[in-house]
Amino acid sequence: MDWILILSKAFWCGWGAVGFAILFNVPPRTLFAIWVGGAIGGFLKFTLLQLTAGVVLASFAGALAVGISSIPIAHFRHAPPMIFAIPSVIPLIPGVFAYRTMLGLMKLAGTIGPDFNLVLSETVNNGVKTVFIIMALAMGVAVPMHLMRKESVKHIRLGKKKQANFT
Amino acid sequence: MNQQTNSEAKEFGSLLLDVGVYLLSSGASCSRIRITMRRLAIAYNYSPHISIAPKSISLALNDEADNALFSGMRTTPAQGVNFKTISGISRLSWNASENDLSVQQVRDELSRLIALPHYPRLVILLFVSVAGSAFCFTFGGTLLEMIITFGATFCGLFMRQEAIKHKFNPYICVYIGALVASLFAGAFVKAGLNINFEHAFATSVLYLIPGVPLINCFTDLIDGNILNGVVRGINALMFALAIALGLLSAMLIYNLK
Known part of the structure; x- marks a missing residue:
């Protein structure tokens, strides 16, 4: 395994994601999360490619990781998950x-x-x-949102107790 | 049902339609538009009926006893993908339903969100060009090829922005972007530099890929919004065709094979 190559490709995947995020005019507070998302997707894809998985499967795994991680990030950064997920899978x-x-x-x-x-x-x-590959990317992003959805990600509890609005 | 209720419903219905069409034109999926509009309507005690077409939204508002109060329709304003609007409207809908904002407050906040500026043009150009060279690296490009892709993306995106300013057809704008970017990249190939022209060519136009329509197409199809999904898919296909035509024109001009 050539870890340096994989890591540098993941690094650049993150910058690809940020470039597209700026083209799509995302709020500045989400940029770092998008860089991380792009890097995670790229890391998983290129690692699996080196393990001689097919390119379709590797892309799907990368997109799925992006899709799943976009849900907790959306929760804590207060923006819909698609804002993180779409720019992050574009490098794939x-x-x-x-x-x-x-x-x-x-x-x-x-x-x-x-x-x-x-x-x-x-x-x-x-x-x-x-x-x-394009179908796999779209499914990898869309499926986690649908599996975990209770109308909106705001209703998913991730360990954080929701504050009561009424006393 | 008195006169007051009717005029309130009219004001709120018009606001809700604005929220919907701004989401639609900024690149939100149908389920997101429906969820956001429904959340707002329920917060103000209306029962909404929403129909989303590819370029317009129709809405009927009933009261809780299902008496018709308002019905209306609006077409989308011309606007590109803008995630700041989507994120802002999503927060606004939560804020409105949790803090009992007045309709006028929501209206003011919406106008503020729509007026929010884009990133400065130079920032967009630089970061998208960096993204272009990043793609070039992930496809196995060398440093020289990355620099060429940077330049090609910069020129191509610049020309595409100029074309958009002159209000050309969106597919023609993409064609111009692809043509300029591949002409730039092709010049170095033609000059006999020792580069893999597949890397330079294929990645110089990647900044044009219609990522948002492609992914929204599948999100809509999975949700059962088949018509909107198919329309978005064909739209993405047309953009891909425009990119391919731009590339082919450049290759024809340089006589590359």
Whole structure:
């Protein structure tokens, strides 16, 4: 295992998340939590990739970790969980696979040469990976919110006693 | 039902519709819009009926005995993703239901939230460009490729912001952003620098990915808001198509394969 590489990739995933958070105009008090979320997602994804898990499974695990951790953070930072979860999973989006799919599709639109079958299988492979990873990211973020929801995260008790409003 | 109740309901209904359309145009999922509007309505003793369309919200308010008091509809103002609005409105709805704010107080707070400034333009440009080079690193790019991606993202986002200012069609704005970013990255590839152009090209346009529509699409589908989910999904697909077209145009111009 190359821990230095994994940790530096996780570090940069955090900065990718913060960049998108600023593009989405999040409140400044949530920025640090978003950096941590992005780094956790990246760390889990690249660790699992080094353990030779598939890229879809690794991305799903990363997104799931982000989705689950966004719920307690939302509770304590007083903002909806999606504000933490959406910027944090964006560094896991499979840009290179999407790019290869697009190039492959353009090649397929050309003439049929000797390597047509190879291009076809590669394009289908990259395209299916792209779609599955994006679905896995969305599910990893959306499912924890639905599993733990009692109308809103504010109703989930996380050890902190809710103050009574009436005496 | 007297005249007073009716005018109060009208005032509150109009406020509630404003809350809904601002959430919708800032990129909130349908369930969040519904939860927030319902929470506010119940806090003021109304029973709400809400229908959320892709670009408009309809609302009927009944009193507790189910007598109709108000019905109205509003279309969304043109606005981009803005999480500050979503977070602010979410806090506002809690504040209103726990502290008995008056309708006028909620209205004032809402106008304050809408007027909150974005981050300064230079900050947005710099941080998004850093995010671009961060993507480049995670896909295995070298330092040189990271610097090229930084520059490409900076120029592309700058041109996209200019296009948005001139109120072009949003897909055309994304096309312009993708074209400028990949033209920048392609110039270095064409100049014969020893770089992996897949890294430089594929990551220079990543700042344009429609992340919010993509994830909201699935959130809505899981919640059973199928129509809104499908609309958001197609919208994300159109953005992806615009990015691909921008990239392809640049590759055609530079004759890269």
